[in-house]
Amino acid sequence: MRIERTFSDPQAIARAIVAVAAAATIGWTTGNPLAGAMLPVGAFICSIGTLLSPVWHRAANASAMAVAFSAMALLGALVHSSALLFLTSLAVFAFIAGLCRTFGIAPGIRGCLAVIGLMITGDMAPDLHEGLIMAGWMSAGTALAVGTQLLPPYGLRYPAQRRTLSALYRALARASGASGASMPTQPFIAARHALGTLPRSTRPAAAALFGLLGTAEQLRRTMESVGWMNRTTGPTPHDDDVSQVLTDISRTVSTGRVQDTAATVWERLDRWAQSSSAASAERLVALLREAQRLGLLATNNRIGDAFEPNAEVPGLYSGTSVLARTASRLRGELNPHAHLFRHGVRLAVGVVIGELVGRGIGTWGGWGLASHGFWVALTTMLVLFPDYGHTMARGWGRSVGAILGGLLAWALSLADWSHGELAVASVALAAVALLTLRTGQLMLNLWLTAWLVFLIHEVGGFPAPTAWARAADTVVGAALAMAIFGLWPTWSTHRVPDVLSEWLRIFDRLLPEILTGYTAVGVGDPLAIDELRSTSRQIREQLHATIAQVESEPAHRRSVWNNDQLIQIQAEVDQAARYAALLSEHRPTTPPEAIPEFAELTDPVHELVGALARAAAGAHPVPRGTLRAAVDGVLDRAREQHPQQPSAEHARRRALDLCSEMTDTLENLAGIIATARR
Known part of the structure; x- marks a missing residue:
């Protein structure tokens, strides 16, 4: 139930809001209720994919999300007429979405977002013709989301790689005063993963960033050596100076603007290195100067072949390709005994059960939408995680958020809305949902449920009490996900x-x-x-x-x-x-x-x-x-x-x-x- 104060990149959120606003505006000008609903949905879901820890360029990331979501929406329209084909497709692609967790939480969630396209058209379209129209409008919405990624400001190249390297040097700065302490491992893993996603053809232009990673590896080992010796000699008096240099390098890399370290700091470090009997001290200062030089190189957007880091980052800069590494990691999970393989199977089974339960519930006594289990299945898919803690937290958070969001949507639907007012209110609710994307499941689902329920009710002309059906479906889907994990756990x-x-x-x-x-x-x-x-x-x-x-x-x-x-x-x-x-x-x-x-x-x-x-x-x-x-x-x-x-x-x-x-x-x-x- 915790609400976190974590927000995404403000520029990324602004682009997502612009995409949803543009989609709502186009839908409003067409006067087509279906376009008014599906355009913002496509733009919104694709934009969410751009906010989840991107490691590619934002336009490439949005394009991949748009293609995946649009393809799933088209497939859903094609298999709509056959329940067996729809459920089989749903199970197969839910399993693939579960395997996407091999590459991290964000890729796993993106996989689930893509499957939502299959669920929307395959579950809610009345026939093939309408399903294709729905898929077309949602694809147009995703295209708008891609287009907004090309808007200024453009910033520096390789922003995700710069963020991870900046965090890495900040972590080194924090650890520099902890004599004998173990250096953090997560920042190194994140930086290696971010740089490893770059295609080999683009790596020469990012050579200085690879060099910064290699130098950080050497700094880590040298600092550990100094810390190990300091168990008997006591902490070095220049820990603050080392921390200051590393902090300045971190700021240089993240901002692209040179953060000069005071000359007096370098003078103290040079005197310490010359007076110390340990070779590690001299090597540490030399590595700090090399990291500073590479940080200066990294401020240039056109680095070219100014640096060749093969020796500094063996096995990464000129190592295996992204596709080969991806295939290797997937092969490791394609084992019935593997943790994520079992999660993928459980997710596939859970989503299909959620769909059948949703269809079996019917209309909640006239308050729901008949003949589909979209909302129950969607909630089950987004709640069911590989571990117990996330599954239970998301289940409770989404349930409470859905109830509060349903109340808000029901209250909003009591008023009479013109077509233009509806578009403005829809954009406002979507914007708040995007702003609260990373603040916790309760806050996110409150605004997300309010937006989607309000949009569906007003555009579709359904009676106001159907807000309660959406909240009830969410509670059922969350309870189902938690029950499935309890009965089929991976502890x-x-x-x-x-x-x-x-x-x-x-x-x-x-x-x-x-x-x-x-x-x-x-x-x-x-x-x-x-x-x-x-x-x-x-x-x-x-x-x-x-x-x-x-x-x-x-x-x-x-x-x-x-x-x-x-x-x-x-x-x-x-x-x-x-x-x-x-x-x-x-x-x-x-x-x-x-x-x-x-x-x-x-x-x-x-x-x-x-x-x-x-x-x-x-x-x-x-x-x-x-x-x-x-x-x-x-x-x-x-x-x-x-x-x-x-x-x-x-x-x-x-x-x-x-x-x-x-x-x-x-x-x-x-x-x-x-x-x-x-």
Whole structure:
């Protein structure tokens, strides 16, 4: 029931309102009631798609939404005459919409919005001819929404990518003073995803943005190294200066206007780097200067080939294409045991049941619209989410909002409205609905229900009490979605062992790759390490989200670990990933820094971390101390070697200590996994 104070981009909202206003105006001038209803609906739904966390250019995003919605509306008109074809199509495309959650919440909601086009014409059109006319008017409305995306102001290129990079550098600025703390992972994942959606042909023009991401990766590792050493030496006195530089870079990237950092800040940082005995301090300042240079490059809308970031962002800038990566992620979910596959099946079944229940309800004693279950099915589809918390929150929020919106629409329908007044009132209600899009389900559905019910009643000439039927349909659809989740749940509580096991399997591949890089200079595959670390971050983010959802679920009492143990698991996983990042960052650069003894660790580490992954999934636990016993002898022999150069000795000692502490972390994780209640 929470109401959030979160609003979309004001310019994006303004364009959406202009599209709806233009659609209503055209519908009013035609004098055609059907055009007056369908044009704003098409413009409104397409505009919603442009407000949901876009990662493409706004015109491309709106065009994709318009094509998908229009195609679904046309299909609905074609299958309208056959209930079997309509329900089959509805199930298939609802399943596809559920799979769209593979790419995030926003793509999943966009998929559901597209399916609404199928439901409108397939459910509400009286015949094929009228259905095609409805689809045509809605398509014209989506075209208006696309056209408004071409209106000024135009701003900088790659706005979504700039937003994520700006948020990334702000996150680094906040974390710069937390010595020894783990850096955030979500901003890196969001930035990589946003840049990864750019087609390869357009990437040279965004080269500086890719470079900023690569530099942020290196800054993260270097800052973690400084923070790790500060556990004994205390926090650096220049944390505020580092934070100021990162904040200025963030503002430069987001606004396209240079935010100069004061010269005195750079002077203090240079003196610190020169006086510090740690190479990480000098490297940190050098990376800050490089990030500042790239930020200046990014202020130019025509960057061209000014920067070639292949080395800084291995595997992303010149890696696999967007289509190949999309297909790869989808293949991972096309498994009957996959979480989102089951969600897609559940969504398909739920929407079909919602449609049948809506048709079975009939007219609510003359107050509803006969022979269709559109509103019940729509509510079921928009409420049913992959997790318990979102499903229940959306169910209650939409139900209460629909009741309040129905009351408002009923009150408005008591007055006599002229055709022009109706158009103005319709635009006003749609504008408020767009403004409250991201403030919570209660506020959104209040204004959305009021707008749609008011529009349908006034244009269609239905009696005022039908407002109550719309609210009742929403309550039924929300209750149905919550009941379906309760009867056919996908509990995050039960997913924790699987997600933890998946992360350990990735870590099982990553750690030997990193250790191999210490056996000699230049050994190891940086591209493989980068890809594995990227995958590790994504799975850790899934683990964090899954653990966060556990506490609100009724099934948490049957969790194999209690809440305290789940928090410990999350902390140990983050700590292990942090040590891996530090080891990866400080691979040997000169022969004396190499640790050939690490070659003896790759096989036992691979075997034992793999066994730990299997234990997390339910196999026999790994006895505590097993990994420590395999590692200690190798580390002791490596410590007996003393190179003559002090810098090489320091680098070796740091790597050995990191390896030892990582072993302690994995041993702690093994101990927690062994306590699982099976």
